[in-house]
Amino acid sequence: MTSYDSTRNIRPDGRVAPLMNRAVAGLASRGISLFGSRILSVRGRKSGEWRNTPVNVLDHDGQRYLVAPRGHTQWVRNLRASGEGLLRVGRRTETFGAVEMTDADKPEVLRAYLRRWKFEVGVFFDGIGADASDETLLSIAPGYPVFRIHTV
Template identity: 30%
Template sequence: MAYLKPPWFTRRIFNRIAMAFGVGGSTTLTVTRRGTGTSQQIPVVVPEVDGVRYLVSTRGEADWVKNVRAHPSVTVGDTAYIASEIPVAERARVIAAYRPLAGAVVESYWRALPEDADHPVFALTPVE
């Protein structure tokens, strides 16, 4: 599966700023790393479609995607969720809602990945 690794500046500097200030409407996703059990935090933009919130991977099969598959209990902002990957055939409408929210920078990721690259999408169910 394709993956577009973010540059050093994005990983080390920009993501921290985005999480601290909500740049571009982002919020913080916290997942459990599959290898170490420690927390991984990244900024995400979370679209809502038909009352359901979603996580969308713009860079393909990122580490956070693999971590969510291994440990589907996640936190977005201050809310706990169970993340469930949705089938490829159901992703288009979520991605269509996501792309305008995420902005022009994310469009460059879509162009950089192969046209048939997978963009995993997870439905979020609140934990009660």
């Protein structure tokens, strides 16, 4: 099994990932959400400029979450620094606050995320699925930032 830590950051490779991100973002900007997709906007921690990326918002047990399947990416670092952002689909924009979850609290959310989107993000989980044990999900938790989000 792969070792996971707080430096895990899988950058998009090749041409497929950027094309898919543009396609999902383009649909979301026109008001079409694929399986909960939104455009996440977060201010850059150094530049202060708004940065956009498509994300999947997970609704689970009455709470909402953002999970970073690629690890500690730039949007994760920016959200940690700002603690807030915008989620957009079409003309609807929602301002939200975010609290990062501890690794111990992630397994249930990671399981729900994989149950919902493994077809899309499974490649980033090295064969680990929703049926994995709590122990396995806890072992990979450091490599997958999770934020509980709330409307402000």
